[in-house]
Amino acid sequence: MLFCLTDAYPEAYERHYAFMLEGLAEVAADLRERGIRFAVVRGEAPGPIVAASRQAGCVVTDCGYTRLLRLWRQRLGEQAPVAVFEVEGEVVVPSKLLTDRHDSVAATFRPRLARLVKQYLVDVVAHPVSIKSLELDPLLVLGSNDTPAVLLDLDAGVQSVLGALSVDRSVPRVCAGGDAADEALRGGAREAKRHLQRFFSSAEGVAEPAIEDYAVKRNNMCLRKQSHLSPYLHFGHISVVAVALQAQAFAASHPRHERNVHVFWDELVIRREFAVHFVLKHPKDYDIPRCLPAWALAGLREHEGDTRPRIYTAEQMEKGKTDDAYWNAAQLEMVITGKMHNYLRMYWAKQVIKWTQSVDQAYAFVLHQNNKWELDGRGPNGFAGVAWCFGHADTPFPDRPIYGPVRCMTASGLEKKFEKSSIERYVKRILALRKEVKGKLPAPLAFARLSAVSNFFQRTGPHTPAAAITAGVLPLSPSAFSAFLPRIPAP
Numbered sequence: 441m442l443f444c445l446t447d448a449y450p451e452a453y454e455r456h457y458a459f460m461l462e463g464l465a466e467v468a469a470d471l472r473e474r475g476i477r478f479a480v481v482r483g484e485a486p487g488p489i490v491a492a493s494r495q496a497g498c499v500v501t502d503c504g505y506t507r508l509l510r511l512w513r514q515r516l517g518e519q520a521p522v523a524v525f526e527v528e529g530e531v532v533v534p535s536k537l538l539t540d541r542h543d544s545v546a547a548t549f550r551p552r553l554a555r556l557v558k559q560y561l562v563d564v565v566a567h568p569v570s571i572k573s574l575e576l577d578p579l580l581v582l583g584s585n586d587t588p589a590v591l592l593d594l595d596a597g598v599q600s601v602l603g604a605l606s607v608d609r610s611v612p613r614v615c616a617g618g619d620a621a622d623e624a625l626r627g628g629a630r631e632a633k634r635h636l637q638r639f640f641s642s643a644e645g646v647a648e649p650a651i652e653d654y655a656v657k658r659n660n661m662c663l664r665k666q667s668h669l670s671p672y673l674h675f676g677h678i679s680v681v682a683v684a685l686q687a688q689a690f691a692a693s694h695p696r697h698e699r700n701v702h703v704f705w706d707e708l709v710i711r712r713e714f715a716v717h718f719v720l721k722h723p724k725d726y727d728i729p730r731c732l733p734a735w736a737l738a739g740l741r742e743h744e745g746d747t748r749p750r751i752y753t754a755e756q757m758e759k760g761k762t763d764d765a766y767w768n769a770a771q772l773e774m775v776i777t778g779k780m781h782n783y784l785r786m787y788w789a790k791q792v793i794k795w796t797q798s799v800d801q802a803y804a805f806v807l808h809q810n811n812k813w814e815l816d817g818r819g820p821n822g823f824a825g826v827a828w829c830f831g832h833a834d835t836p837f838p839d840r841p842i843y844g845p846v847r848c849m850t851a852s853g854l855e856k857k858f859e860k861s862s863i864e865r866y867v868k869r870i871l872a873l874r875k876e877v878k879g880k881l882p883a884p885l886a887f888a889r890l891s892a893v894s895n896f897f898q899r900t901g902p903h904t905p906a907a908a909i910t911a912g913v914l915p916l917s918p919s920a921f922s923a924f925l926p927r928i929p930a931p
């Protein structure tokens with residue numbers, strides 16, 4: 441089995457590579473036990489895989505939804521001399537069965553998916569391997585190209601592999617847990633299972649499993665009611681099918697938790713697969729405002745001239761230096777722990793609309809921050825989640841300044857929904873966390889400027905550097921920018 445690792449995956453930082461490698465090290469050990477040789481080769485996909493395919497009967501790859509992942513697979517299909525099979529393990533119901541129609545709201549998507557779930561919600565059986573490959577030399581398989589393949593030695597440890605890569609280190613590994621957990625989130629299937637266990641069974645000394653009251657209390661940022669599975673699902677460290685089956689079994693044996701499981705299921709299966717549907721139905725613009733419903737985009741644009749209470753720079757916001765203590769805490773939670781609480785993600789994204797002059801600026805900032813700091817970022821859920829905050833899959837609200845018909849969220853609304861004292865407790869907890877990790881936080885923002893530009897270009901296509909600068913992404917010289925030109929063809 442071959443894993444192709446590029447040091448320059450767009451918007452991936454040391455934080456994301458570390459988490460991914462923690463998972464890969466476990467995969468290597470588990471496969472070794474089954475007699476399967478697992479090699480991680482450093483290089484840009486699909487090159488090394490095409491090279492290996494010359495000695496293979498066929499190639500089986502996993503599935504991907506975002507542009508670069510689609511492009512890699514498309515090229516693999518074009519260049520490999522053998523059949524290439526794509527196996528879709530990221531969702532319960534194969535996404536192609538639902539793309540015959542475009543659902544713009546979850547209400548119409550839900551029943552279509554629900555009809556198919558039973559057929560596909562089946563456990564995967566690990567068959568014994570009859571021909572072991574532990575003795576196989578990956579270098580021989582990869583063949584002798586002009587540039588020899590570089591294999592990464594996972595046995596040397598994650599830190600050592602990480603050190604050998606030239607990845608962007610401006611977002612360090614997470615070193616503390618916020619809502620996510622008491623400890624920092626670490627990657628790997630074992631950690632994923634631990635979170636799953638915690639969610640569905642009673643921890644020592646605690647009478648109820650974490651899913652208790654999920655239906656009504658998951659939105660409260662003080663109660664730690666979420667499963668914390670999103671980074672593991674994102675990196676494939678746990679399968680959505682395994683989680684869904686466990687939820688089903690739990691509901692059967694704990695009928696009084698039926699409502700909690702139902703709501704969890706709706707997030708895990710319906711909302712998550714609806715996000716995949718969104719990305720597949722907007723292949724060219726899932727990451728720019730053009731993906732928004734016409735009423736939302738037109739409404740936001742109409743109000744771009746409205747007076748804003750304040751305009752913050754990207755730098756002020758990234759450092760959590762606005763005059764909104766709740767927002768700052770949410771931003772810091774994401775920067776420090778790699779996972780912002782779900783409810784706050786909505787509040788956090790929507791505030792940026794009133795602090796920036798245009799929908800393009802607000803959208804670019806929010807999405808870039810989500811992708812940069814969140815461990816679960818850079819996937820369909822992130823693209824759909826950000827789009828939702830700007831009107832996707834929502835209904836128009838009465839027109840109001842700045843937001844037009846797009847639903848807005850306010851600090852006073854937060855205080856009404858949760859007790860003010862409980863939000864303040866959350867803020868205190870995050871501030872204490874900041875103290876705890878002082879010195880381990882990155883020195884922002886010299887690099888953040890450059891990456892913001894790189895990100896902007898990647899998402900908006902072939903602009904001139906001047907366009908990025910005029911768009912107010914950040915004041916950079918064209919020469920500084922050119923180093924960050926993306927290698928992905930524009931849509």
Ligand SMILES: Cc1cc2nc3c(=O)[nH]c(=O)nc-3n(C[C@H](O)[C@H](O)[C@H](O)COP(=O)(O)OP(=O)(O)OC[C@H]3O[C@@H](n4cnc5c(N)ncnc54)[C@H](O)[C@@H]3O)c2cc1C
Nearest residue numbers: 666667668669670707708711712782785816817821822825
């Ligand atoms: C602005 C914004 C950005 C977001 N960015 C991301 C992102 O980059 N990656 C990401 O996985 N989720 C994202 N979400 C959705 C949601 O916030 C996270 O999935 C959730 O907070 C993850 O925490 P958890 O696993 O503990 O959630 P739980 O409440 O335990 O939910 C279980 C699983 O259900 C799925 N899920 C939960 N809520 C949603 C949702 N609203 N939409 C789709 N699937 C959902 C996730 O896979 C999650 O792991 C975003 C939401 C918003 C509003």
